[in-house]
Amino acid sequence: MKVKRYVAATAREALRKVKEDLGAEAIILSNRQTSAGVEILALADTDMSNLVDTHPVEHLREPNKGKSTHIQSELVDSDHVYTAQPTTPNIDQKMTERVPENVVSEEFVRSLMKEIHAMKSTMEEQLATVAWGNTTQRSPEKMKILRALLNAGFSPLLSRRLVDKLPDGSNYAQSMKQAISALEFNLHTASDDEMIKKGGVYALVGATGVGKTTTIAKLAARSVIRHGAEKVALLTTDSYRIGGHEQLRIYGRLLGLSVRNIQDADDLRLTLSALKNKHMVLIDTVGMSHRDQMVGEQIAMLSKADTDVKKMLVMSAASSDRTLDEIITAYRKYGIHGCIITKLDEAAGLGVALDAVIRRKLVLHYVTNGQKVPEDIHSANPRYLLHRIFNAKSGDTAFTLQDAEFALIMARNNNLDEPDSKIYAGAGHD
Known part of the structure; x- marks a missing residue:
């Protein structure tokens, strides 16, 4: 097992590197801001599975000190040293005799993996929320466009992909015009009648x-x-x-x-x-x-x-x-x-x-x-339909996203993907 270190300018980019290298089920161990950017420590899901003893009851009866030392040595990389926590007290002998070993092992593995995946999902959501907060600070006009798209009924997936295509530095009017132009380009319609x-x-x-x-x-x-x-x-x-x-x-x-x-x-x-x-x-x-x-x-x-x-x-x-x-x-x-x-x-x-x-x-x-x-x-008529969407007069409703809700929704939809939903910026652009 090897803990790997990834550094990128943003949390999203660092997560992308982790997924490309270790896969979508990689375990995120830690993340922190450094002078070089966002640093993430992670290991493959298969490496974590190898840490699970297939016969926990057997080893609770006869602890294997050599195995513990070996595991500790494998958790050492160039930057950090990870040490195991003290083991739990021995289980009562009568308890171990009553419970079949294979049943305890399966329940232990399922429980452990469930907790690991829950922690992984929580950490990814937190990282994505931070990433969207940073994006809001860097590109406030883009975030206004994103909010307008979501409030108009467009999905987080399509909205995010469209906004990612917009150039930096434009004002709101220019960015909105470019966003609508991109939607028009991607809305395929038949010729008149x-x-x-x-x-x-x-x-x-x-x-x-x-x-x-x-x-x-x-x-x-x-x-x-x-x-x-x-x-x-x-x-x-x-x-x-x-x-x-x-x-x-x-x-x-x-x-x-x-x-x-x-x-x-x-x-x-x-x-x-x-x-x-x-x-x-x-x-x-x-x-x-x-x-x-x-x-x-x-x-x-x-x-x-x-x-x-x-x-x-x-x-x-x-x-x-x-x-x-x-x-x-x-x-x-x-x-x-x-x-x-x-x-x-x-x-x-x-x-x-x-x-x-x-x-x-x-x-x-x-x-x-x-x-x-x-x-x-x-x-x-794409132009008319999009004009109708973005020029409709509507005040705030129960479905209008507020700032805090906006960041949360985008974070939770950060990992969604559809293979056939590629969005183009416009004619002649990819």
């Missing part, structure tokens, strides 16, 4: 109540206006709810379109073959929880069609951040062509939804903000 212009077969999927049917009616209306009713078709797979397809049929009658009910994969294949001359075919699917196993069955039915059925994920802007993350995770593994955000008029803000779209690198096609057909649907 791309679905309507290109046409094709689109299935709108998503949870119950997010507005799939109304959104289909809005898209159908726009397509009818541009290409005529004879070039548009509506299908529904919603045969589970009582009267589930009636709302779509009402919209169909108003637009001069018939609505066909699809029963299974064979029915879908035959129907799409008969509609191959249509410019646009829109499929309304059954709304269900993203945790329902029928999600996979429904997607499988769409995938068995000979025609390329593009799946559009419909999400409500009023959903929570964790709910959106779970929904995207559940559907993206089946292949998502793009997404539509609904219910902007019902959401307290748009930051949470756009954060999910940016981090998961989805293509946003449309947003909707009401029940009117076809008025309340709009092509996604």
Whole structure:
């Protein structure tokens, strides 16, 4: 076992060196501020495991002085000497005879490792809090931007990565402009009315109540206006709810379109073959929880069609951040062509939804903000959406972060990471 010493300009950089060298489970022994920067002493998790005696009861009966001396000598490095604490008194002979050795050993190891990991997490949080405090002092304008992003609904992970890309020395107005520009660059959107212009077969999927049917009616209306009713078709797979397809049929009658009910994969294949001359075919699917196993069955039915059925994920802007993350995770593994955000008029803000779209690198096609057909649907315009987020008038609420809460949240989210959530500073920058 070897205790290693790491020195860096900041606590965050020192922790990064520890993780790169010893791994995420490394044990932090101490940290202190030196003239060279922040110094951290650490050892590998495997080294700590080697310190645990696999037969503690046996050795409590017959202490091994040679082993203790050996362990003490291994805890010596160029800077510090670590000495073992006095051992505990011998356990009563009757107690040791009653308890099987392997049971005591397993419980001892579990208890020890649990305490070590708890101490490690606490120390990492404290180091991260110090690091964010130092950052606040060095770059107060960056911290203001970070606070604005968090209060707008963006996640700590995305906010931190974005702020890390901002140059030092800019004032608040310049930094905010650069932050919004970076968000705009990373928010991928389809070109204006791309679905309507290109046409094709689109299935709108998503949870119950997010507005799939109304959104289909809005898209159908726009397509009818541009290409005529004879070039548009509506299908529904919603045969589970009582009267589930009636709302779509009402919209169909108003637009001069018939609505066909699809029963299974064979029915879908035959129907799409008969509609191959249509410019646009829109499929309304059954709304269900993203945790329902029928999600996979429904997607499988769409995938068995000979025609390329593009799946559009419909999400409500009023959903929570964790709910959106779970929904995207559940559907993206089946292949998502793009997404539509609904219910902007019902959401307290748009930051949470756009954060999910940016981090998961989805293509946003449309947003909707009401029940009117076809008025309340709009092509996604990144600049307008971000302007709406950061120029909305809102006072302090129970959810507005204060200074102390801000540092704590950033510290606790310091180790979060997502492999596909890389953020770019803007065109031509990495």
